[in-house]
Amino acid sequence: MKPIHTIEDVIINLDDIIAISKTKNDPLGYFAALYRRVTIRVKEGIEAGFFDDGARMELLDVVFAKRYIDAYFSYLRLEEVTDSWKIAFEVSQDYWPIVIQHLLVGINAHINLDLGIAAAEISKGKNINDLKGDFDKINEILSSLVIEVEKDLSEIWPTFRKILKLFGNVDNFLIDFSMELARDGAWEFAKELAMTSEETFDQRIIDRDQKIKEKAFIITNPGWTVRVILGIMRIAESGSVADKIQKLIA
Template structure:
């Protein structure tokens, strides 16, 4: 069975992060609080690397609109940090995040599974909502953020292969890992990105129809959570 443990309260400020530096500070604080084998810690390390990479790219002027990229990055990260804060406060996180928090200490789940489950929750659910949040903050349409969205996606894609190489079991475990190889190969970051963009456009289109928007968000959350449970199938 999945091992569920409460998340230790953390000494970082609650509420939405103010900027990318605040996001980085909070994720570094989390890194210092959790053991390396914790499933949420595995994802946090990867996400911290991604955010540091995006931050450097913004500073170097590699995004078409620096302010838009920063706002999107922060709105995206605050969805993950809000899930962490919810668990720390004894509340239920979104359904998309629940499998990772529930299985975070399961001895039969491998680090690569934790990483992909976190990425699945964050891109599959959070990214679409973050685009809408950013559009509201910036007073723009999703189409105005498409270049920034694609650039962030390029950073994620560049890191995905390294993540799989670093966390995949070595040659001595290939026979045991055969089902794992099949499982993780069935999940695609590119398809998740495409679905997130479609979801953002749909949510923006129905933003003045709250019942419909709420229903879509709820079903998106539940569907991504179901995929996360499959990704976290224990292998022993």
């Protein structure tokens, strides 16, 4: 892991994770590839004046991304990580989850837990409500990219789109989860954490982590009907993990 001080540093570390994942044919590279797209979109947004405060957004992006990158390398070193990330990382060892599930379980840990922590940390001594607009824009970018990825996968594996048309409930399960990210309590958690005393700060994160861990099970164990359909999708996926990572980067 290389030092992280700027968005460029974030991209460099994501490139390292992607390279490692390609070499090992490790599905953990799926989220890294998506997150690279998110980071580039944020970088472009800062340069274009999309965010309310570009300098603050870069700080948020760095603090936010570092939580994921730290967790990834800690997991490789067999060190302790939050339960939310532990589940996301362990799913990579299972054959059956499809690409979108790998992405959503990572998004669950990163948005529902990490984003609130990062927002609270950069808002110490400030009014966190000033951050609300840019906080929502991060969710908008991520949600839009999840939808883009679904379209990309439909082009790569036509069977994916055919199955989604046959079973609309699966499509709703995937997209509704991502679209609800901005409304599922992540911002409320950020505000609560910002007002939490130093003595109870860590415990509040632990409590939140347990709740987010339960959300992860919705993605990894969505019920038998959906699991069977997703299993068919998984069998329909073609190419190596490295091939799929490369297609997600574009």
